[in-house]
Amino acid sequence: MRETVERELKLVPGEGFRLSALGRELPTRTFVSTYHDTADLRLTRHRITFRHRLEDGVGLWQLKLPHGAARLELEEQGPPGRPPAALLDLLTAYLRGAELVRVARLRTRRQRVRVGGAEIVEDSVAVLDGQRITARFRELEVELLDGGEEALARIESAVRTAGAETGTFTPKLYRALGLEYPAEREGVPRGASPLEALRVALVEQYDRLLAHDPGTRLGSDPEDLHQMRVATRRARAFLRAARPLLDRGWANALRAELGWLGSELGPARDLDVLLEHIRADIEAIGREADTARALVDALQLEHDAARRAAVEALGAQRYFALLDRLEAAEPVGDPDATATLARLWWDEFKRTRRTFRRLGRSSSDEELHAARIQVKRARYAAELAEPELGGPGRRFVSAAKALQDVLGEHQDACVAEQRIRAWAEGRPEVKQAAVELLERERTRRREARKEWPGAWASLDRRASKARP
Numbered sequence: 001m002r003e004t005v006e007r008e009l010k011l012v013p014g015e016g017f018r019l020s021a022l023g024r025e026l027p028t029r030t031f032v033s034t035y036h037d038t039a040d041l042r043l044t045r046h047r048i049t050f051r052h053r054l055e056d057g058v059g060l061w062q063l064k065l066p067h068g069a070a071r072l073e074l075e076e077q078g079p080p081g082r083p084p085a086a087l088l089d090l091l092t093a094y095l096r097g098a099e100l101v102r103v104a105r106l107r108t109r110r111q112r113v114r115v116g117g118a119e120i121v122e123d124s125v126a127v128l129d130g131q132r133i134t135a136r137f138r139e140l141e142v143e144l145l146d147g148g149e150e151a152l153a154r155i156e157s158a159v160r161t162a163g164a165e166t167g168t169f170t171p172k173l174y175r176a177l178g179l180e181y182p183a184e185r186e187g188v189p190r191g192a193s194p195l196e197a198l199r200v201a202l203v204e205q206y207d208r209l210l211a212h213d214p215g216t217r218l219g220s221d222p223e224d225l226h227q228m229r230v231a232t233r234r235a236r237a238f239l240r241a242a243r244p245l246l247d248r249g250w251a252n253a254l255r256a257e258l259g260w261l262g263s264e265l266g267p268a269r270d271l272d273v274l275l276e277h278i279r280a281d282i283e284a285i286g287r288e289a290d291t292a293r294a295l296v297d298a299l300q301l302e303h304d305a306a307r308r309a310a311v312e313a314l315g316a317q318r319y320f321a322l323l324d325r326l327e328a329a330e331p332v333g334d335p336d337a338t339a340t341l342a343r344l345w346w347d348e349f350k351r352t353r354r355t356f357r358r359l360g361r362s363s364s365d366e367e368l369h370a371a372r373i374q375v376k377r378a379r380y381a382a383e384l385a386e387p388e389l390g391g392p393g394r395r396f397v398s399a400a401k402a403l404q405d406v407l408g409e410h411q412d413a414c415v416a417e418q419r420i421r422a423w424a425e426g427r428p429e430v431k432q433a434a435v436e437l438l439e440r441e442r443t444r445r446r447e448a449r450k451e452w453p454g455a456w457a458s459l460d461r462r463a464s465k466a467r468p
Contacts, residue, residue, distance in 0.1 A: 024114050030055070035173050267309070410448035
């Protein structure tokens with residue numbers, strides 16, 4: 001399977017536009033693309049393109065997924081009637097058993113030039129119904145092959161000078177079907193009730209779970225698993241923060257399922273973090289690095305098993321049922337509840353303040369870990385209450401993240417130290433490597449212990465300014 005990150009810009013060719021004036025011409029291509037989706041366009045609604053392209057007798061399946069500001073493009077050769085299993089597996093969470101059907105067929109004549117680190121193409125597209133052409137349109141694409149956003153901006157300027165006009169990022173399928181490219185969901189509307197704010201927040205986490213599900217299955221970028229786990233934790237934390245407003249049975253049942261998913265994703269994500277950290281430490285210890293790489297090998301085997309278990313959970317009916325519940329999230333409220341989200345955040349923060357007032361410079365590792373969990377709860381409660389807290393609430397969230405990072409660094413060092421000690425136990429041949437690695441972990445812990453009181457003081461000040 002070929003995997004690339006596609007960064008492109010779409011423009012409209014103006015009256016006097018001449019592609020050949022921009023650079024070295026490449027051979028013209030002609031191909032027919034057949035697009036597949038469910039009858040209710042589930043993939044299209046989530047900005048996903050799945051198509052079969054036929055060019056010069058060669059069939060190629062292409063899957064395009066949102067990837068931040070870019071798109072992840074996956075390709076695998078195959079006949080038109082049989083989508084590759086590897087690509088279909090990545091769409092499992094979106095399809096959830098729904099059948100794929102053909103939704104559009106386009107013929108494209110593509111003229112191309114190469115300019116610097118980009119390929120500029122002018123596409124003449126015919127929308128087909130059998131052999132009949134039902135619509136035509138033209139578009140320009142600038143696909144960045146090498147370089148960053150500055151390079152893309154320079155090339156865009158040159159294309160505009162040659163007569164291109166501003167266009168919107170609308171993939172061909174959306175133009176063929178007469179659809180707008182889906183925008184990001186809007187946030188909580190002004191004046192929304194607490195239950196409406198919670199509903200919007202849960203749907204947002206549902207979107208994030210879906211968006212990172214294919215990447216988690218694919219496994220090429222650990223950030224996808226991380227973001228999936230964060231979405232799970234955040235949704236669960238929102239339910240916890242709002243529990244005085246909710247029917248307890250409804251909220252507890254949904255929190256239990258989110259907790260299950262988090263526990264399935266957690267081991268692999270924790271090992272991602274540990275491996276990244278241990279690898280960096282090993283590269284820094286010099287002569288003992290080769291000896292210490294045996295620790296990475298052992299952790300990698302454990303990680304691979306944990307990742308397989310996580311992906312297996314993403315194929316369970318229990319997971320699909322959870323997605324269904326989040327997609328249709330309609331919080332069931334307690335009719336007698338009257339609290340505001342801002343008030344609930346402040347109550348959570350008061351618990352956080354009591355926790356930190358019991359801490360000192362000699363507090364145990366376990367106490368600092370518990371304090372970090374409490375900060376996280378207060379942060380998520382503030383995120384949920386942001387429509388009521390406004391700017392002061394956003395500044396509180398920023399300070400909470402900073403304190404979480406410091407205490408997270410401390411906890412990661414504690415975990416790493418435990419794993420290094422377990423690896424070295426009874427193995428005198430790795431003793432020196434372990435000593436050097438352990439010293440680095442102790443240094444991390446000492447630095448975090450110096451930093452957290454200042455980060456806490458900053459958070460406490462921000463909380464006082466955000467107090468409802």
